Amino acid sequence: MRSRSTMRDVAALAQVSLKTVSRVVNNEPGVSPALAGQVRTALEQLDYRHNLAASNLRRGQHTLSIGVLLQDVANSFSAAILRAVEDVSRIRGVVVFAASLDEEEERERQLVSNLISRQIDGLLLMPATSDHSYLSHEVRTGLSVVVVDRQVIGLRADCVRVDNRSGARVAVEHLLSHGHRRIAFLSDLPSIETAASRQAGYLDALRSGGVKVDPDYLAVGLRGADVATDAVRSMLGLEQPPTAVFSGRNELTMGAARALRQAGLARSVALVGFDDFTLADSLEPAVTVIQQDVDAEGRLAGQMLLERIAGREGPPREIVLPTTLVPRGSGEIPPP
Amino acid sequence: MRSRSTMRDVAALAQVSLKTVSRVVNNEPGVSPALAGQVRTALEQLDYRHNLAASNLRRGQHTLSIGVLLQDVANSFSAAILRAVEDVSRIRGVVVFAASLDEEEERERQLVSNLISRQIDGLLLMPATSDHSYLSHEVRTGLSVVVVDRQVIGLRADCVRVDNRSGARVAVEHLLSHGHRRIAFLSDLPSIETAASRQAGYLDALRSGGVKVDPDYLAVGLRGADVATDAVRSMLGLEQPPTAVFSGRNELTMGAARALRQAGLARSVALVGFDDFTLADSLEPAVTVIQQDVDAEGRLAGQMLLERIAGREGPPREIVLPTTLVPRGSGEIPPP
DNA sequence: TTGTCGGCAGACAACGTTGTCAGGCGCCTT
DNA sequence: AAGGCGCCTGACAACGTTGTCTGCCGACAA
Numbered sequence: 001m002r003s004r005s006t007m008r009d010v011a012a013l014a015q016v017s018l019k020t021v022s023r024v025v026n027n028e029p030g031v032s033p034a035l036a037g038q039v040r041t042a043l044e045q046l047d048y049r050h051n052l053a054a055s056n057l058r059r060g061q062h063t064l065s066i067g068v069l070l071q072d073v074a075n076s077f078s079a080a081i082l083r084a085v086e087d088v089s090r091i092r093g094v095v096v097f098a099a100s101l102d103e104e105e106e107r108e109r110q111l112v113s114n115l116i117s118r119q120i121d122g123l124l125l126m127p128a129t130s131d132h133s134y135l136s137h138e139v140r141t142g143l144s145v146v147v148v149d150r151q152v153i154g155l156r157a158d159c160v161r162v163d164n165r166s167g168a169r170v171a172v173e174h175l176l177s178h179g180h181r182r183i184a185f186l187s188d189l190p191s192i193e194t195a196a197s198r199q200a201g202y203l204d205a206l207r208s209g210g211v212k213v214d215p216d217y218l219a220v221g222l223r224g225a226d227v228a229t230d231a232v233r234s235m236l237g238l239e240q241p242p243t244a245v246f247s248g249r250n251e252l253t254m255g256a257a258r259a260l261r262q263a264g265l266a267r268s269v270a271l272v273g274f275d276d277f278t279l280a281d282s283l284e285p286a287v288t289v290i291q292q293d294v295d296a297e298g299r300l301a302g303q304m305l306l307e308r309i310a311g312r313e314g315p316p317r318e319i320v321l322p323t324t325l326v327p328r329g330s331g332e333i334p335p336p
Numbered sequence: 337m338r339s340r341s342t343m344r345d346v347a348a349l350a351q352v353s354l355k356t357v358s359r360v361v362n363n364e365p366g367v368s369p370a371l372a373g374q375v376r377t378a379l380e381q382l383d384y385r386h387n388l389a390a391s392n393l394r395r396g397q398h399t400l401s402i403g404v405l406l407q408d409v410a411n412s413f414s415a416a417i418l419r420a421v422e423d424v425s426r427i428r429g430v431v432v433f434a435a436s437l438d439e440e441e442e443r444e445r446q447l448v449s450n451l452i453s454r455q456i457d458g459l460l461l462m463p464a465t466s467d468h469s470y471l472s473h474e475v476r477t478g479l480s481v482v483v484v485d486r487q488v489i490g491l492r493a494d495c496v497r498v499d500n501r502s503g504a505r506v507a508v509e510h511l512l513s514h515g516h517r518r519i520a521f522l523s524d525l526p527s528i529e530t531a532a533s534r535q536a537g538y539l540d541a542l543r544s545g546g547v548k549v550d551p552d553y554l555a556v557g558l559r560g561a562d563v564a565t566d567a568v569r570s571m572l573g574l575e576q577p578p579t580a581v582f583s584g585r586n587e588l589t590m591g592a593a594r595a596l597r598q599a600g601l602a603r604s605v606a607l608v609g610f611d612d613f614t615l616a617d618s619l620e621p622a623v624t625v626i627q628q629d630v631d632a633e634g635r636l637a638g639q640m641l642l643e644r645i646a647g648r649e650g651p652p653r654e655i656v657l658p659t660t661l662v663p664r665g666s667g668e669i670p671p672p
Numbered sequence: 673t674t675g676t677c678g679g680c681a682g683a684c685a686a687c688g689t690t691g692t693c694a695g696g697c698g699c700c701t702t
Numbered sequence: 703a704a705g706g707c708g709c710c711t712g713a714c715a716a717c718g719t720t721g722t723c724t725g726c727c728g729a730c731a732a
Contacts, residue, residue, distance in 0.1 A: 004477045006718055017682040022720060030680060047473050052453040053389045053399075054718035057687050063389075065433075065454070073434070074419035076412065076614075083410035086436060095450060097401075098409070098434035100422060114431060117388040118401070137383050141340045258618060278412075279615045282594060342688055353712040358690060366710060390688035393717050 005046040014042035025050060056119065066122040066305060067097045067115040069108060071149075074100070077250060077275060077294060078126065081148060084298025085124055085305075092306060094121070101128040103189060109134065116143065122305045124148060130191060132157070144308035148301040150193045152316070158308065159318045160301040162292045164194050164274075167323035168201025168246070171272045171290050174325055175244045176209040179335050180270060184217040184235050184242035186228050186252045195220070198248045198274055217242050228255030229262075236263050243335035244270035250277040257283055257330075272331040281328055288331025291324045341382040350378035361386060392455065402458040402641060403433045403451040405444060407485075410436070413586060413611060413630060414462065417484060420634025421460055421641075428642060430457070437464040439525060445470065452479065458641045460484060466527060468493070480644035484637040486529040488652070494644065495654045496637040498628045500530050500610075503659035504537025504584070507608045507626050510661055511580045512545040515671050516606060520553040520571050520578035522564050522588045531556070534584045534610055553578050564591030565598075572599050579671035580606035586613040593619055593666075608667040617664055624667025627660045 007025070011018040016035060023031050024039040025048075031039070042048075056063045068085055070078035078100070086096050097115055101108050108128045112135070115123065122144040123135075132147065133154030139145055145157040152159045175183050185202045188195040199220070206213055216238055219231035228247065235242055236259070245260070247253040253273030260266040266285060273280070273289045280287040300319055325331075343361070347354040352371060359367050360375040361384075367375070378384075392399045404421055406414035414436070422432050433451055437444050444464045448471070451459065458480035459471075468483065469490030475481055481493040488495045511519050521538045524531040535556070542549055552574055555567035564583065571578055572595070581596070583589040589609030596602040602621060609616070609625045616623040636655055661667075 001478055002476060008718080018718090019682060019684095019720080020680090022718095023681090026720085028720095032680065035681085047477075049449075049477075050453045051393075051455065051718055053455050054393055054687090055720075057387075057390055057393060057689090057717095058719045058721080060687065072419065073409065073422065074412075074415045076410075076415075079410045079412075079415040082434070083408065083436060086409065086434070090435075093450070095433050095447075095454070096435065097431050098418065098422070099426075099432065100419060111431075113385075114429070117386045118431070119387065119389050140338060141383075141385075142337055254615060254618075261618065277614075279590060279613075279619065282590075282597065282619055283615065284620045344688080354688090355690080355712060355714095356710090358688095359711090362690085364690095368710065371710085387688055390717090391690075393687095393719090394689045394691080396717065 004051075005048055006051070007048070010039065010042045010046055010048050013046060014039045062121045062309065063119045064092070064094045065097065065118070065120050066094055066124060066309075067099070067111070067120045068124045069099050069101055069111055070126045071128070072100045072102060073098055075251070076277060077149075080294040081126070081298035081301070084295050085302035088299055088302035088306060094306065101126070103128045103192060105129045112138070121309045122146070124301055124305050126150060130193065144305055146301050146305040146308070148297060152318075153193075156316050158301075158304045158316050160297055160304065160321070161319075162297070162321045162323050164197035164323075165201040165204065167290045167292070168198040168248070168274060169205045170201075170323070170325050171246050171274065171331075172202050172205035173209065174288075174327075174331055175246060175270055175272060176205060176211070178244075178270065178332060180244040181211050181335070182214070182217065182240060182242045182244070183211070184219070184232070184245045185248065186222055186231060186245065186256060187218075187220040187248040188222060188252070190220055195248055202246060202248075222252055222255075225251045225255035225258070228252040229259040232256045232259035233263065236260075236265065236269075242269070244272070244333075247271065247273045249273075250275035253277065253280075253287060253289070257287060266330070268333065268336065270331055270333040270335075272325075276326065283330075285330045285333070286328035288328045289326050291326045293321060297321060340387075341384055342387070343384070346375065346378045346382055346384050349382060350375045398457045398645060399455045400428070400430045401433065401454070401456050402430055402460060402645075403435070403447070403456045404460045405435050405437055405447055406462045407464070408436045408438060409434055411587070412613060413485075416630040417462070417634035417637070420631050421638035424635055424638035424642060430642065437462070439464045439528060441465045448474070457645045458482070460637055460641050462486060466529065480641055482637050482641040482644070484633060488654075489529075492652045494637075494640045494652050496633050496640065496657070497655075498633070498657045498659050500533035500659075501537040501540065503626045503628070504534040504582070504610060505541045506537075506659070506661050507582050507610065507667075508538050508541035509545065510624075510663075510667055511582060511606055511608060512541060512547070514580075514606065514668060516580040517547050517671070518550070518553065518576060518578045518580070519547070520555070520568070520581045521584065522558055522567060522581065522592060523554075523556040523584040524558060524588070526556055531584055538582060538584075558588055558591075561587045561591035561594070564588040565595040568592045568595035569599065572596075572601065572605075578605070580608070580669075583607065583609045585609075586611035589613065589616075589623060589625070593623060602666070604669065604672060606667055606669040606671075608661075612662065619666075621665035621669070624664045625662050627662045629657060633657060 007021040010021045126149045147159045247256045276289045276291040343357040346357045462485045483495045583592045612625045612627040
C-alpha cells in the first residue's frame with residue numbers, strides 16, 4: 001500500500017518548489033503557463049490528492065463542514081430535515097456529519113465535543129438536552145449554531161420550529177367541534193420540548209372547551225409505534241373508552257391507527273395525529289393530521305446556519321412556521 | 337469572538353512545556369500527579385478543545401471518520417442503512433459524513449474526491465456509477481471501500497447486497513402461481529444495477545412460466561411514486577389491462593397502490609412490491625412484498641468497513657443476503 | 673549604461689499537534 | 703563518595719499546507 005503523494009513529491013517530480021505546486025493547485029496567479037503545465041503533469045502522474053486537513057490547519061479559515069445532530073436519521077421527519085440541509089449545503093460545497101441522538105443527552109454532548117474537535121464550522125441541532133447553555137462557549141469561539149424543531153434554552157442561537165402548542169390546540173379543537181368529549185392523548189417523553197408543548201396545547205383546548213382532563217386518557221412517555229398500539233388498546237378496554245385519539249407524533253399515530261384497525265374501530269373512533277407521514281392519505285380511513293412543512297424547516301435552518309457561518313451578525317432569529325390541519329377522514333368521525 | 341485556546345496557551349498558563357500538556361491531554365504516562373493537576377486546571381480554565389485535525393496530521397493515523405454515500409438519505413431504505421452504519425460506527429468513535437447521490441454519477445465522483453481530501457478512513461457506497469474502477473487508486477493508497485445494495489464493478493472491494501434477480505423471480509412466480517399471465521413491471525432507471533437485476537428476474541420468471549413478454553406491461557425509468565401512479569393508471573386503460581403488477585422499488589409500489597385504489601381496483605388487481613415499507617401491512621388490502629433485512633445489510637456493511645479499516649487483509653468478500661416473500665393479501669388476489 | 677519595475681520563483685515560518693531524544697534530578701547500590 | 707538507574711520534563715523536528723518576504727531575471731525608460 002503506497003502512501004498518498006504530497007506537494008513535496010509533486011514538486012520534486014516537476015523540478016519546482018513546493019510553493020509553486022501550491023500555487024498551481026490553488027489556481028493562484030503568478031505561475032508561468034509553462035511551469036504550470038509541468039506541475040499539472042506531475043500532479044496527474046502522482047495522482048495527487050489535496051489534503052484539506054493540512055490546508056485548513058494552515059489557513060485557519062472555514063473547514064466547509066457542519067454537524068447535523070437529529071433525533072434519529074432513520075425517522076422520516078429527521079431524514080427529511082437532513083436531506084434539506086444537505087441540499088442547501090451542497091451548493092456551497094459544505095459537507096455534513098450526520099448523527100442520531102435518540103433523545104440521549106450524554107450522546108449529544110459527546111458528539112458535539114467530537115465534532116468541535118474536528119473543527120466544524122456550524123452545528124444544526126435537534127436537541128436532546130433541555131439546556132443548551134453548555135454551547136455558549138463554543139459559540140463565543142466561533143461555532144455557529146441553529147436549533148431546529150425545538151426551542152433554544154439558555155443560548156443565543158437561531159431557531160426554526162413550528163408552533164406546537166397552537167397546532168395541538170387546533171387538532172383537539174377540531175375533535176371537540178365534532179362533538180368529542182372523551183379525547184385521548186398519546187405523547188412521547190415529556191422531557192422533549194416538542195412533546196411537552198403539544199401536551200400543553202391539548203390541555204389548553206380541553207380547558208377552553210370546558211372538558212375535564214381525565215388522566216386515564218393520557219398516555220405519555222411512549223417511545224415507539226408498538227407502545228402506542230398497546231396504550232390505545234388498553235384505553236379501548238376502559239369502561240368509558242375515548243371516542244377520539246390525538247396522537248403527538250407520527251410514529252405514535254401509526255401505532256394508534258393499528259390499534260384502532262385491529263379493534264375494528266378505525267371507522268368509529270376519531271384520530272388526529274401531529275406530523276404528517278407517508279401513506280397517511282392511503283389508510284382506511286385516511287388519517288387527519290397536523291402538517292408541518294418539514295422541507296422548508298430544514299432548508300431554512302440550513303440557510304440560516306450557512307449565513308451565520310458566512311458572517312452574518314445580529315441577534316438570534318427565531319422562525320416559527322405555521323402548521324396546517326389536513327382533514328382526511330379519520331379526524332371527522334363523530335362520537336357514537 | 338475569541339479564538340480557541342491551544343496547547344501552547346495552556347502550557348503558558350500552567351507554566352509547563354507544551355509537550356507536557358499534550359501528555360496530559362492524551363493520558364500518556366510520565367507526568368507527575370502534581371503537574372498533571374496543574375495542567376488540568378489550566379485546561380479547564382481556558383476551555384481547551386483538542387484539535388483533531390492537527391493531531392491526525394501529525395499522527396498520520398486514522399481520522400475515525402467515514403463517508404456514507406447513499407441514493408437519498410430521505411428515502412427510508414437509505415435512511416435505514418445510514419442509521420445502521422451510524423450505530424456500528426459510534427461504538428468505535430467513528431463519525432459519519434452522509435450524503436445523497438440521487439443517481440448522479442458526477443455527484444458521486446465529486447463527493448468522493450471531497451471526502452478523500454478530508455482524509456476519511458473509509459467509504460460506504462451505494463453507487464450511482466456503474467464502473468467503480470476510478471476508486472482503485474484510492475484503495476491502493478489506503479481507503480477502505482464497501483459497496484452496499486449494488487454490485488461492485490471493476491474494483492476489488494467488499495460488497496453487501498441481496499439477490500435481486502432471484503427475489504424478483506420469486507415475486508413474479510408467486511403471481512404466476514396464482515394464475516396471472518398479464519403481469520406488469522414497474523422499474524427505476526435501467527442504469528441502476530438493482531433495477532436491471534430485478535427486471536432480469538421478472539423476465540426469467542415469465543420465460544420459464546411460458547408467458548410472452550408484452551412491452552405494454554413494462555414501465556421503466558420511473559423516478560418516483562407519482563410517475564408510477566401515472567404509469568399504472570395508463571396501463572389500466574389498455575384494452576387488455578394487466579391483472580397483476582410487480583413493482584421494483586418501495587416508492588413505486590406506493591405509487592402503484594395509489595393508482596389501483598383510485599381506480600377502485602385495489603381488491604381485483606394483484607400487487608407485489610420489491611422492498612418492504614412502513615404501513616405496507618396497514619393498507620387495504622395489505623401489500624405483499626419481497627422483504628430484505630435492511631438493518632442487517634447496513635450493519636454488516638458497516639462492520640466490514642470498520643474491519644477493513646482496522647486492518648483486515650484478504651480478498652474482497654461479497655455477502656449476498658436472502659430476500660423473503662411476505663404474503664399479505666395484495667399479492668394473492670387471483671385474476672378475474 | 674544604469675536604474676527601476678513587474679513578473680515569476682523559491683526560502684522560510686507558521687498552523688496545532690505528537691514522536692523522539694536528551695537532560696536533570698533524586699535515589700539506590702557498591 | 704562515585705556511579706548508575708529510573709522517573710520526569712522539555713527542546714526540537716515533523717505532519718502537509720499556505721502567507722510573507724526576498725531575490726532573480728529580463729525589459730524598459732532615462
